[in-house]
Amino acid sequence: MLDNAALLIKDQQLSDNHWQLIDKEQVIDLSSVADSDHIILPFAHWQENQPMVLGKANIGLWLDSDESAEPLASVCHDVPLIAINFPVFSDGRGYSYARTLRDHFAYRGEIRAIGDVLPDQMYFYQRCGFNSFLLRSDVNPETAINCLNDFSLSYQAGSDQRTPIFHQR
Amino acid sequence: MYQYDHYDRQVIKERVDQYRNQTQRFLAGEISEAEFLPLRLQNGLYVQRLAPMLRVAVPYGLYNTAQMRKLAAITRDYDKGYIHVSTRQNFQLNWPRLEDVPDILDELASVDMHAVQTSGNCIRNTTTDQYAGVAVDEIEDPRPWCELIRQWSTFHPEFALLPRKFKIAVCATEEDRAAFKFHDIGVELIHNDAGETAFNIHVGGGLGRTPVISQLIKPNLAWPHLITYLEAVLRVYNQLGRRDNKYKARIKILVKAMGAEAFAARVDQEWQFIKDNDNTLNIEAVDRVKAFFIPHDYQSVDDQVSNERLQSQRLESTAFNRWLDKNVQPHKQPGYAIVNLALKPTGIAPGDISDYQMEAIADLADRFSGGLLRNTHHQNIVLADVKKDDLFELWQCCESLAIATPNLGYLSDPICCPGGDYCALANAKSIPIAEAVQRQFDDLDYLYDLGPIDLNISGCMNACGHHHVGHIGILGVDKKGKEFYQISLGGNMSREASIGKILGPSFSSEEIPEVIQKILDVYVNKRTDEEPFIDTYRRLGIAPFKEYVYAG
Ligand code: SF4
Numbered sequence: 001m002l003d004n005a006a007l008l009i010k011d012q013q014l015s016d017n018h019w020q021l022i023d024k025e026q027v028i029d030l031s032s033v034a035d036s037d038h039i040i041l042p043f044a045h046w047q048e049n050q051p052m053v054l055g056k057a058n059i060g061l062w063l064d065s066d067e068s069a070e071p072l073a074s075v076c077h078d079v080p081l082i083a084i085n086f087p088v089f090s091d092g093r094g095y096s097y098a099r100t101l102r103d104h105f106a107y108r109g110e111i112r113a114i115g116d117v118l119p120d121q122m123y124f125y126q127r128c129g130f131n132s133f134l135l136r137s138d139v140n141p142e143t144a145i146n147c148l149n150d151f152s153l154s155y156q157a158g159s160d161q162r163t164p165i166f167h168q169r
Numbered sequence: 170m171y172q173y174d175h176y177d178r179q180v181i182k183e184r185v186d187q188y189r190n191q192t193q194r195f196l197a198g199e200i201s202e203a204e205f206l207p208l209r210l211q212n213g214l215y216v217q218r219l220a221p222m223l224r225v226a227v228p229y230g231l232y233n234t235a236q237m238r239k240l241a242a243i244t245r246d247y248d249k250g251y252i253h254v255s256t257r258q259n260f261q262l263n264w265p266r267l268e269d270v271p272d273i274l275d276e277l278a279s280v281d282m283h284a285v286q287t288s289g290n291c292i293r294n295t296t297t298d299q300y301a302g303v304a305v306d307e308i309e310d311p312r313p314w315c316e317l318i319r320q321w322s323t324f325h326p327e328f329a330l331l332p333r334k335f336k337i338a339v340c341a342t343e344e345d346r347a348a349f350k351f352h353d354i355g356v357e358l359i360h361n362d363a364g365e366t367a368f369n370i371h372v373g374g375g376l377g378r379t380p381v382i383s384q385l386i387k388p389n390l391a392w393p394h395l396i397t398y399l400e401a402v403l404r405v406y407n408q409l410g411r412r413d414n415k416y417k418a419r420i421k422i423l424v425k426a427m428g429a430e431a432f433a434a435r436v437d438q439e440w441q442f443i444k445d446n447d448n449t450l451n452i453e454a455v456d457r458v459k460a461f462f463i464p465h466d467y468q469s470v471d472d473q474v475s476n477e478r479l480q481s482q483r484l485e486s487t488a489f490n491r492w493l494d495k496n497v498q499p500h501k502q503p504g505y506a507i508v509n510l511a512l513k514p515t516g517i518a519p520g521d522i523s524d525y526q527m528e529a530i531a532d533l534a535d536r537f538s539g540g541l542l543r544n545t546h547h548q549n550i551v552l553a554d555v556k557k558d559d560l561f562e563l564w565q566c567c568e569s570l571a572i573a574t575p576n577l578g579y580l581s582d583p584i585c586c587p588g589g590d591y592c593a594l595a596n597a598k599s600i601p602i603a604e605a606v607q608r609q610f611d612d613l614d615y616l617y618d619l620g621p622i623d624l625n626i627s628g629c630m631n632a633c634g635h636h637h638v639g640h641i642g643i644l645g646v647d648k649k650g651k652e653f654y655q656i657s658l659g660g661n662m663s664r665e666a667s668i669g670k671i672l673g674p675s676f677s678s679e680e681i682p683e684v685i686q687k688i689l690d691v692y693v694n695k696r697t698d699e700e701p702f703i704d705t706y707r708r709l710g711i712a713p714f715k716e717y718v719y720a721g
Contacts, residue, residue, distance in 0.1 A: 068408070090207060090290070092330030096407045099327055104442045120191060120200070120208055127326035143194070150187045153180055155320040156396075157447035158327070164447055165176045166320065166454040 007139055010132035012148055014141045017134070019060065019081060021114065040083050043067050054078050062114060069097040076107045086115035095128040102129035102159040119144040123151060129159035170231050170541055171316050171461045173281040180323070181278045184285060188212050189271035196268070211291055211329065213284030214270055222591065223262040223270060224287035225277060229297045229315040230258030230544040234531040237542060239280040241527035247273050252527065254512060254520040256584055256633055258296050258544040259287055263591055285323060290331045292322035297339045298346040299545040302462060303553045305501045306343035309366060311358055313458040314395065315339050317450065321396045328403050332410035333418035348546065350374045350382045350666040351638060353420045354402060366392045372402060372432070373424030376632035380668040381421040386433035396448045401440035465539045465554040470504025475557035482561045489564050491575040491613065497560065506557050510550040510567060511574040511582065515607040518600045519585040520548030529570050537563050547584055549577065578621040581607045584635055588628030588645060589652070595628035597645025597652035602626055602681055609682035619689060622702045623662065638662040640703050641688065642669045643681065654681055658688065658714055659706045670711050673719055687718045
């Protein structure tokens with residue numbers, strides 16, 4: 001399900017991915033994780049082991065679309081990377097999770113879109129606070145990067161730095 | 170009306186470029202059918218039974234004659250020379266080629282039009298009263314607020330893939346002509362105790378498979394907070410609305426499941442976070458938009474003299490007299506009137522007009538009504554600022570264009586979806602049903618005697634023809650592969666909103682005119698003096714109708 005060979009776009013550029021996604025079914029012995037390994041744990045797994053993983057620069061977590069960002073209110077600042085899964089691209093819940101993290105909790109770390117992530121949604125993802133995107137390996141990276149800039153203006157405030165048009169007039 | 174500036178134009182231009190690129194990648198096989206689907210839908214492009222259908226946005230139903238002429242040219246150059254006025258005040262083209270759509274969008278952009286978010290699971294066109302700005306019972310012009318909602322919801326990054334489509338209506342009048350209680354959000358404009366604009370926010374109304382009347386969750390919301398509050402509602406819905414079953418995905422199901430109070434509390438909690446953020450409206454932003462809706466440049470006319478002239482013109486022509494009574498509405502400006510152009514002549518699909526009619530209507534609007542037009546959710550067109558002194562001449566022009574049938578709001582002026590003739594989702598045809606009823610009931614005196622009756626026809630449960638809220642509703646159903654029709658009675662789309670009750674087992678298309686006749690017979694027999702159909706129904710309930718229709 002989770003494609004670790006996929007293409008990573010981060011901060012508007014094609015990037016190397018050194019984070020490994022861990023599936024929900026995958027059993028992993030956290031004591032054997034070396035400092036040089038970077039892993040993204042399923043949220044439930046992360047929560048169970050919170051005392052051990054919180055604050056570690058090489059352990060992130062991922063939220064599934066039927067979970068919620070709310071429980072992360074007080075702890076997210078000590079998580080280096082939060083990935084949000086799109087099981088199908090048309091499931092738009094993850095956009096609100098990212099906005100919750102950025103706008104309500106002022107989360108500054110990396111928010112990564114994973115799963116069925118499509119270039120044509122990238123402009124929207126970015127405006128909701130995502131700054132990295134794990135795309136299917138067959139996607140043309142140039143297309144994806146171009147899509148990030150589909151629109152140069154926005155009518156409404158988002159989680160990016162854009163000012164709504166009505167304030168610019 | 171609202172005028173685009175370079176910001177609006179830039180956004181729409183970028184949209185056309187984006188969609189052209191997407192279409193090219195789709196045709197080149199880089200984007201799959203499934204992935205292309207929401208992209209084209211968010212641009213109003215459906216793939217229908219026979220051809221694609223392109224829905225063009227008409228924000229809150231208002232447009233100008235340059236736009237109308239451009240649309241007429243588009244129907245000629247890219248389609249079959251006619252267009253359809255939809256029940257949500259938009260236009261629909263029935264035969265564009267998928268490959269041509271980027272070019273059509275380019276043409277639309279040249280007159281500041283687009284097809285943005287006219288379909289798909291996103292925030293759709295915000296609708297309002299077709300008489301906005303000129304209605305006598307209006308608290309305040311709702312259109313500036315509609316425009317502000319339009320701007321906020323256009324390419325909203327968070328709400329492009331909601332559980333289901335989302336519709337907002339704004340109502341600012343005594344009599345509700347926007348059916349706001351049947352929208353996902355109904356924004357009811359009020360003036361608070363201090364005389365300031367405020368809003369009652371109603372949530373969770375809708376038609377479709379489960380018709381529901383909305384509930385008030387936020388009374389008296391101060392105007393600066395309109396946008397942030399809407400955003401809070403949408404954010405809660407986006408996260409909690411059901412996505413496992415498309416028939417249970419509308420916000421009405423969520424509000425019912427949580428209870429209106431709990432839902433309101435959740436929204437409030439969300440709203441506290443964003444209440445005063447950058448989306449908060451300020452007086453400059455509102456005034457800027459309001460300035461586009463300043464009243465028409467009215468001439469001072471002696472109303473009494475105009476009325477006297479009309480009086481003598483009435484005597485000259487019964488046909489004019491009827492038209493004046495039925496299709497012309499009072500205007501808040503003395504000496505002026507609101508005119509409805511009737512798009513339901515028998516034998517033509519309700520709401521369809523030809524390119525030739527479109528151009529002629531544009532000429533009429535230029536000549537008689539300040540160059541502006543409005544689509545109504547009854548699928549007619551309104552000229553909102555006509556001098557009473559011009560009515561006779563305008564009527565003559567309408568007669569020659571076959572848009573003067575004096576039947577507005579009567580049985581032969583049905584709301585009717587495209588149905589099985591066009592729509593891939595249909596269970597049954599709806600246009601021939603409308604026509605059969607129009608043929609059976611073509612005696613105007615009889616229709617007037619019956620009084621106003623809303624007949625609403627949908628070809629399937631999606632209820633684009635708003636059958637639940639017709640005084641008489643007709644719904645196409647599929648019975649073992651055959652087209653049948655279920656009748657409901659007692660729906661109402663005004664302030665005393667109600668949802669129709671199903672009469673009983675469904676009928677074949679041939680039976681419909683006779684069944685309607687029987688329903689009307691019961692009404693005529695049982696009504697008290699001057700009692701409209703809906704009141705008789707409410708007094709008696711469905712039983713006597715049912716009994717008579719199904720007897721022997
Ligand atoms: S009600 Fe059904 S048949 Fe009619 S237009 Fe809507 S989806 Fe199509």
